[in-house]
Amino acid sequence: MREGYKKTVLGEIPEEWTVKNLSEINEPNTKISYGVVQPGPEDINGVLFIRGGDIKSGKINNNLRTITNEVSAKYTRTILRGGELLVSLVGYPGECAIVPMELKGANIARQVGIVRITNEIDSNYIKQYLSSASGKKNLLGNLVGSAQQVINLDMLRKVNIPLPPLPEQQKIANILSTVDQKIENIEQQITENTQLKKGLMQKLLTKGIGHTKFKDSPLGEIPESWEDCTFGDIVSFSGGAQPPRSTFKYEPQDGYIRLIQTRDYKSDKYVTYIPEELARKRCNENDIMIGRYGPPIFQILRGLKGAYNVALLKAIPNKEKLDDEYLYYYISQYNVWAFVENLSQRSGGQTGVDLIQLRKYPFPLPPVEEQQKIATILTRVDNKLEVLQNKKTEYQQLKKGLMQQLLTGKIRTV
Template identity: 40%
Template sequence: MNSLWPKRLLEDLVDPQRPITYGVVKPGDEQPPEGVRLIRGGDVLNGRINRELRTIAPDVSDQYRRTLLRGGELVMSLVGNPGAVAVVPPDLAGSNLARQVGLIALQPFAEARYVMYSLMAPDGKNALTARTKGSVQQVINLADLRRVPISLPPLSTQRRIASILGAYDDLIEVNRRRIAVLEEMARRLFEEWFVHFRFPGCGAGLTDGELPSGWSLVPLEQMLVLQRGFDLPSAARGAGAHPVIAASGVHGTHSEFRVRGPGVVTGRSGTLGTVNLVHQDFWPLNTTLYVREFRRASPAYALHLLRHLKLGAHGGGAAVPTLNRNHVHALKVPCAPPELIAQFEQHAMTTLVTAYNLERQNSRLAESRDLLLPRLISGDRTVTTAERELEPVA
């Protein structure tokens, strides 16, 4: 898409005292608690920086003072997630970068969030993709990154565009935090009632290994039945809205489904230990096990029960980890009275449905933002019109 604004090379937007470069080459194995936080390639994704960062020794960081962050710079993953870019928030000032991350410290006439969105727009992505190197692991070369063209409107317009697109991302982030809180509420309720046995009317404390009155220890198969998923080659998938579930989670969509939602799915081969609640009708792939029959367990209860069992630790296979459903079925689990499970299901499923609805809202917000992004960056959509359209969304 052609831009109405003049184009400048990315290197021309950068502070000449802080050229585009990469960070620490050999961070070492030491991770001191009071060390310097280190941003690696995998820590940059979807316009955000992971906050659970490893650390490096201060003397190692001092050797790479060129990439010590002040806050407000752009950082780009050069390896792993090549092209993923984010603005450094103020609270990460003093952190450093790994070799797999590039520093882009802009001059005052270039708004960092605007340049970030420019690099995330189709033209920016295409320019970066054309410059990735390597047949197996894609890598962005710094010399090529410096030559990426950026459409540059006046600074006031840059800020207005960044504000519009940022409003969508802010709403998405608020929803993400709400989703995390809701999911944590359901998890803690399960642990309180069914792990620590602190449920309504539980009475006096129990000794170690003792079950509450009316409870029993039963094989998992008495609670639910797991079944292997179904083959579905990528070439056989049709356009549709039914999620296709792989061992690691959602893996596209299909025009048909094999299981009615809500359902529970976990990895059978490859990725083990991930357990997902699927609200829609869905197609579980043959790398998964899905709950074919909810016997004493119900969907929200089954989700947390399987997560609590840490199924990844029960896998076999040297080359490709595999979960045998017969072994899992034999695991002994505490079985609560049906009325307590039903009470939990009512509370937890209400919470999880609210989280699911927020996820759907986020998908719509992201879709709207992604449609608007290239049109704003190119000047095809006026900023005033976009600001007016944003008002009902915000």
């Protein structure tokens, strides 16, 4: 054991740190408890009401339902005064947040636990610990229920917390909160740029750039110079092939090629390889691929190279008339997805893409030069979003590392 450290139920911690459970740091003469059991109907003039699903990513949802003043008055022990720690028991079990002062007077549901932490302890430090990997392990290690996991009050009360002296708690909480704020700022930029992209797509893919004369089309007004087409006029679709499962390998080897499946665009957890001679349908990183079956149906996918299976379609543009990037943005529109989804819902619950109907869907076609200009504008926004997402990931990894070091005392702030 390192000098200056001691063994505890939570592992090695600095000698001057202690370990206490949540009940021991809860205000005297109060109990960690849950809230309203039967909320009844909403009342727009009533009391704001926090449910388990309203607590996520360290915050409380702004769009809360309400309960009547009469119902809230029956549960005075959980009427909020601001500063309490709330823990979701059901919904997003283990998610926690500090109550902001603007929610003073609100109440909580049965699915939420309330901890009123004493003044000798920094509430934000406790929130940060419970949000860490070790804190979640302590809190969620023995979840009750298989279909819907539930934290019971006894589990919550017994969760052990490593406690530095108060000044060190505050320094640790401030460091982690600073990183949280940076992540929040990046998320706000991602939201703003996502909305910008949505607005640009709606405008550019229907009105183009610099047009003054328009004509009617099945999708509304479009520039007079654009050609009235459908998907079937300018795009072909090529379905994948399914080799025998007996030929699958799960490690790369000579003479084999990766088999691309819909799930592979989200994770490399199930990488599969097949013999080259069985790779009848192939795609590269820039090809526009479509998830043929749901849920969710009609995912527009890109970025992988290999042979693709029957659950995927490749969208192939007429190179003389249609730019690849323009097709990517056009086919990614919400309206196109909604059209395909609606057809799927009407076809007896089947979730396959109806190619016959998709080929009939309108595709107003600008000149290739204008297509490329539009695609360039949208690509710039996508590139910015990618940069922001990478920054967010970097700060999330930074916080994870800081939590592992600071909340265990491996790195000291004093």
